[in-house]
Amino acid sequence: MLEVESLVARYGAVEALHGVSLEVGSGEAVAVVGPNGAGKTTLLRTISGLVRAASGSVRIDGRTVGRTAAHRVARLGVSHVPEGRAILSPLTVKDNLLMGGYRLPGAEIQGRMEEMIELFPVLGRRLDSLGGVLSGGEQQMLAIARGLMARPRLLMIDEPSMGLAPRIVGDVLDALHRVVATGTAVLVSEQNAGLALEVADRAYVMVVGNVVASGRSEELEGNLLETYLA
Ligand SMILES: Nc1ncnc2c1ncn2[C@@H]1O[C@H](COP(=O)(O)OP(=O)(O)OP(=O)(O)O)[C@@H](O)[C@H]1O
Ligand SMILES: [Mg+2]
Numbered sequence: 001m002l003e004v005e006s007l008v009a010r011y012g013a014v015e016a017l018h019g020v021s022l023e024v025g026s027g028e029a030v031a032v033v034g035p036n037g038a039g040k041t042t043l044l045r046t047i048s049g050l051v052r053a054a055s056g057s058v059r060i061d062g063r064t065v066g067r068t069a070a071h072r073v074a075r076l077g078v079s080h081v082p083e084g085r086a087i088l089s090p091l092t093v094k095d096n097l098l099m100g101g102y103r104l105p106g107a108e109i110q111g112r113m114e115e116m117i118e119l120f121p122v123l124g125r126r127l128d129s130l131g132g133v134l135s136g137g138e139q140q141m142l143a144i145a146r147g148l149m150a151r152p153r154l155l156m157i158d159e160p161s162m163g164l165a166p167r168i169v170g171d172v173l174d175a176l177h178r179v180v181a182t183g184t185a186v187l188v189s190e191q192n193a194g195l196a197l198e199v200a201d202r203a204y205v206m207v208v209g210n211v212v213a214s215g216r217s218e219e220l221e222g223n224l225l226e227t228y229l230a
Helices: 040-047 069-073 093-100 106-119 121-125 136-148 168-181 193-199 224-230
Strands: 001-009 014-024 029-033 056-060 078-080 154-158 185-190 202-206 210-216
Touching: 001 040, 014 029, 014 040, 014 056, 029 040, 029 069, 029 193, 040 069, 040 078, 040 154, 040 185, 069 078, 069 106, 078 136, 093 106, 093 136, 106 121, 106 136, 106 168, 121 136, 136 154, 136 168, 168 185, 168 193, 185 193
Parallel strands: 029 185, 029 202, 078 154, 154 185
Antiparallel strands: 001 014, 001 056, 202 210
C-alpha cells in the first residue's frame, strides 16, 4: 500500500535522504532500523508530508503523495506517531484519544475509543488522568492508540522504545504485536533493532541517508545487521 522510490529530502544544504526506496504491503509490519542520524525520522516525516520531498516519489495505494500536505496524507489512511510521542500533557487521556479521532463520523467515535481501551486496557483505567502524568510506557501506548483512533491502514511509529526501561520496552513490543494483529500495516523506525525485528516481517537497514540492506527480519538478524550497524 506504500511505495517509496528514490526519495531525496534536504534540510537546506544538508541532504538527509539520498534516494531511499521501500515498500509496505497491506497489513504488513515493516521496520526501518539504523543508528542516530540515519534519516529514519526524516523518512517518516517525508512520507507524512511534514518534510517536502526534493525528488523521488511516495505512493499510497498507487496515488502519488510526495509533495502532498500532511492532512491529506492522513486522510489517505496514514497515521504518524512521532518521535517523542507528542502527548498533549495538559489534556486528559480521553481528550488525547478524541484528538486522534477528530475526522471520524461522530457516531463512530465512542465505539472506536472502546476498541482502543480493549487493545490497551491501561488507558481505560487512566481516561481522566492528564496525559502528562502518565509513565513513559503509558504515554507510548496513548500515542499509538491516538494514531489508531482514525482507523488508519498504515500506522507509522517513530522510535517507540526511546527512553523506556527494558521491562517497559517489552510492554511496547506486546502493544505493537497487538496492533499488527488487528490487520493494520505498521512501519516502525527504531535504533533498537532487536525490538524492531521482533515485530516486523521485513526490515530495511539505513545508514546516513541510504538503505544499505533489506530483507526478512530473520535473515537480517545476526551478522548482517551487526556488520552494518557497526
Ligand atoms: N530540522 C533539521 N534541520 C537540519 N538538519 C536536520 C533536521 N532534522 C534532521 N536533520 C539532519 O538530518 C539527518 C537525519 O536525521 P534524522 O533525525 O532523520 O535521523 P534519525 O535516523 O531519525 O536519527 P535518530 O535515531 O537520532 O532519531 C541528520 O544528519 C540530522 O542532523
Ligand atoms: Mg529519529
